[in-house]
Amino acid sequence: MPDIRIGYGYDAHALQAGRPLILGGVHVPHECGLLGHSDADVLYHALCDAMLGALALGDIGQHFPDKDPAYKGIDSGVLLRNVFELVAGAGYRVGNIDATLRLQRPKIAPFIPQMRRNIAHHLSLPVDRVSVKATTTEKMGFEGEERGVSASAVVLLVN
Numbered sequence: 001m002p003d004i005r006i007g008y009g010y011d012a013h014a015l016q017a018g019r020p021l022i023l024g025g026v027h028v029p030h031e032c033g034l035l036g037h038s039d040a041d042v043l044y045h046a047l048c049d050a051m052l053g054a055l056a057l058g059d060i061g062q063h064f065p066d067k068d069p070a071y072k073g074i075d076s077g078v079l080l081r082n083v084f085e086l087v088a089g090a091g092y093r094v095g096n097i098d099a100t101l102r103l104q105r106p107k108i109a110p111f112i113p114q115m116r117r118n119i120a121h122h123l124s125l126p127v128d129r130v131s132v133k134a135t136t137t138e139k140m141g142f143e144g145e146e147r148g149v150s151a152s153a154v155v156l157l158v159n
């Protein structure tokens with residue numbers, strides 16, 4: 001029986017005019033972007049928390065404190081790779097991931113293939129093991145009112 005572990009991650013960031021919108025490592029053209037200490041890539045952050053959660057290693061804020069100037073404006077792909085190194089160091093690989101982005105605008109379907117390729121690259125996975133989905137919230141809640149974007153992710157780790 002293989003040793004398998006499941007992890008779940010969730011994150012949300014506020015939208016602000018004039019910031020770049022970075023989702024899954026893709027710069028999505030839009031009039032506003034996500035506010036945060038790093039590049040605020042909400043999808044990568046949810047994935048980091050899912051992997052940390054699977055190993056019961058706390059959360060992204062503990063590993064990369066937002067008070068630390070070293071992480072100011074950092075490409076969250078660096079954080080994702082750092083977390084993946086913890087996973088690999090603990091003797092696990094990623095079996096598959098499934099993630100959902102929640103935002104009202106813009107339409108991001110055209111950008112999802114590149115997000116999947118980016119995640120597959122960072123986690124040493126075939127693209128067909130990486131699922132990224134997106135939904136609006138029918139104009140309800142902070143995502144629907146375009147005040148922010150949220151993401152959730154589950155990951156399976158296999159020893």
Ligand code: MG
Nearest residue numbers: 011012042045
């Ligand atoms: Mg975050």
